[in-house]
Amino acid sequence: MIEDAVKLLRQRGVSLPEIAALVREIQLAYYPGLTEEECLEAVTAVLKKREVQNAVLTGIALDMLTEQNLVPEPLGSIIRNDDFLYGVDEILALAITNVYGSIGLTNFGYLDKLKPGMLGRIDRAKKGTVNTFLDDLVAGIAAAAAARIAHNHRA
């Protein structure tokens, strides 16, 4: 099922090396020798977890069904406008971030607020595209991968 999640991410314009680049950006200050390969390995490990796959499949399905005007109102408009009081996108992202414990929370919030790198590109997607869940899912995956790296460097 990891293939389904990875394929869906790519279909929405997100590659695993781009997520790995986010991870490296937030962790390089703490682990100076951190390589792109290690970050990519961590992102892949996160995506192997079933609860991560389920959150990714669900969030992207809601983005796509909203684009296709298949989500009933008022929910369709709430998702389309990325209403910041919606909160279900953050809930799914939290389920991802938590796979390596609560230490990922801080990095998730930081990424979600500042939207560095490709997160900004997702957020400014062209009109008609709905990425309400996608940016939070990607920030959640990157934050979980950063937590995994922190755990591994200690063990």
Next chain:
Amino acid sequence: MIEDAVKLLRQRGVSLPEIAALVREIQLAYYPGLTEEECLEAVTAVLKKREVQNAVLTGIALDMLTEQNLVPEPLGSIIRNDDFLYGVDEILALAITNVYGSIGLTNFGYLDKLKPGMLGRIDRAKKGTVNTFLDDLVAGIAAAAAARIAHNHRA
């Protein structure tokens, strides 16, 4: 927006007095004089919270879109079969249960495991109906309402 949530619940066969009956069942042992009116008031208060409405709208939309075969695979089959490794239904329910703090967790788990009263009926819905999210949402609302009653009886 509470009307949207209540209407959607009713459309899926769930009335607020039935949820209130669940609340009374789990709290009557602790508050012997607990009335149906007080339980209904607590259920209504829970449903006035925006994050509860958003979870209800999202979960029921996923149930309905799955029934209509509009959710892409493999997610459609996962939701249709109520795969117990899915977990996103519990995540949405937790977001509801938490509106009055973590003390609702225990009652949520109890209701979700034993499925007393109308929860059993939802769970055994006729073939073709998808209630994967609905039963968890209702258990979450009942558990949050029970937590509200516990808070109010102390204050």
Next chain:
Amino acid sequence: MIEDAVKLLRQRGVSLPEIAALVREIQLAYYPGLTEEECLEAVTAVLKKREVQNAVLTGIALDMLTEQNLVPEPLGSIIRNDDFLYGVDEILALAITNVYGSIGLTNFGYLDKLKPGMLGRIDRAKKGTVNTFLDDLVAGIAAAAAARIAHNHRA
């Protein structure tokens, strides 16, 4: 550090085989051939997770410091009386339960409500003993181990 957590649990009267017996009790109906060994292996795997060890060390320390009258008021009384509006004990247990995703939530609530087996014994500890955190921690470990077994039987 797993030794610290296991030693502390034993010091408070809880052995890993007893937790494994709880796991077997809630999962035997679903996996008829489930052995005590497999349940014990799952409990050990849960306790190897750093976030579980941290929750166990923290919760039991609060129980013990409360027994020794070292926790300042009003917190000392809240913990000593196992005030059901406290909620921090459920929060720590949730951090444990979540290590294998949200599917452990239901079993946690069920165990915490009905307190079968050794959970009842912990809960009825002799006067002077404070087990406010301990019973939730044990229910959380058992629920996480049950979730792990469910994941493994699918993979």
Next chain:
Amino acid sequence: MIEDAVKLLRQRGVSLPEIAALVREIQLAYYPGLTEEECLEAVTAVLKKREVQNAVLTGIALDMLTEQNLVPEPLGSIIRNDDFLYGVDEILALAITNVYGSIGLTNFGYLDKLKPGMLGRIDRAKKGTVNTFLDDLVAGIAAAAAARIAHNHRA
């Protein structure tokens, strides 16, 4: 009990107007007319919630008991060194942040990562002072108050 929490915060060097200043800093860009009074009102509303009080009392008690060398090892050292793999401090903060739903998550992470204003001062406390929980608790209160303001400006 709000007095106990406020007194304990002040005893640890944190005043409510300082927390309100953090709230104003993160929300002023979105609500240009936002006053200090409104931010202080939101911080007070957050602190009136029992689950917030319980998290504050518990976290600060652990900081203080660690300072007094009363927390058993290895937990004492973990808390004293603010080990970033500990995670229980983030868990308590999350319980606070969640009182107005998941929308507070992003601001919590942002504050906890960048530690603007008084959060930096807490974090760089003089040797011998343990503020492992305190900075997360304050970031959690500020994030929840920001979420409350966002809800109120919509309603």
